[in-house]
Amino acid sequence: MATFRVLLPSPLPAPETWRRVLDLRAHDRVVPLTRIASGMVGAEELAPGARFVARTGLGPVAFDDPMVVDEITAPAGQDAGLARIRKEGRVVRGWIELRVTPRTAGSLVDWRQEIRITGVPRAFGWLTARAGRAAYGRTLRRLLAEE
Numbered sequence: 001m002a003t004f005r006v007l008l009p010s011p012l013p014a015p016e017t018w019r020r021v022l023d024l025r026a027h028d029r030v031v032p033l034t035r036i037a038s039g040m041v042g043a044e045e046l047a048p049g050a051r052f053v054a055r056t057g058l059g060p061v062a063f064d065d066p067m068v069v070d071e072i073t074a075p076a077g078q079d080a081g082l083a084r085i086r087k088e089g090r091v092v093r094g095w096i097e098l099r100v101t102p103r104t105a106g107s108l109v110d111w112r113q114e115i116r117i118t119g120v121p122r123a124f125g126w127l128t129a130r131a132g133r134a135a136y137g138r139t140l141r142r143l144l145a146e147e
Contacts, residue, residue: 002114002127005113006109008108008141010144014107018074021111024046034054035055047069052066090118092117095114098111109140
């Protein structure tokens with residue numbers, strides 16, 4: 001099990017940052033070796049109970065990463081947006097908590113994640129956290145750069 005956090009300032013207003021980070025159609029384009037296999041929707045279509053599946057891999061060596069939205073409230077005015085997503089796969093389990101907070105100039109993305117990968121011993125949690133932080137940081141920057 002590994003837990004990591006990515007804090008990322010965005011020059012975009014909170015609603016636009018939220019829209020870009022949670023647009024699963026964009027994830028399908030920018031996340032390396034991953035495609036949304038089902039439930040590919042925009043941020044505005046995500047609601048509690050929504051399910052989607054990301055398929056990660058190369059050719060026949062791939063796995064499904066099914067997820068469920070437990071809670072979701074978009075940012076409004078000066079209130080932060082909050083999304084809680086549960087990972088229910090056989091290979092990857094855990095949770096994601098996303099907050100997008102309005103700031104005077106732009107917004108702040110706070111991505112927290114716990115990830116458990118089948119077959120990876122707890123002793124390697126630090127390595128999983130480090131790799132997760134780097135990969136998700138890069139992905140979030142790419143999502144924010146998408147038009």
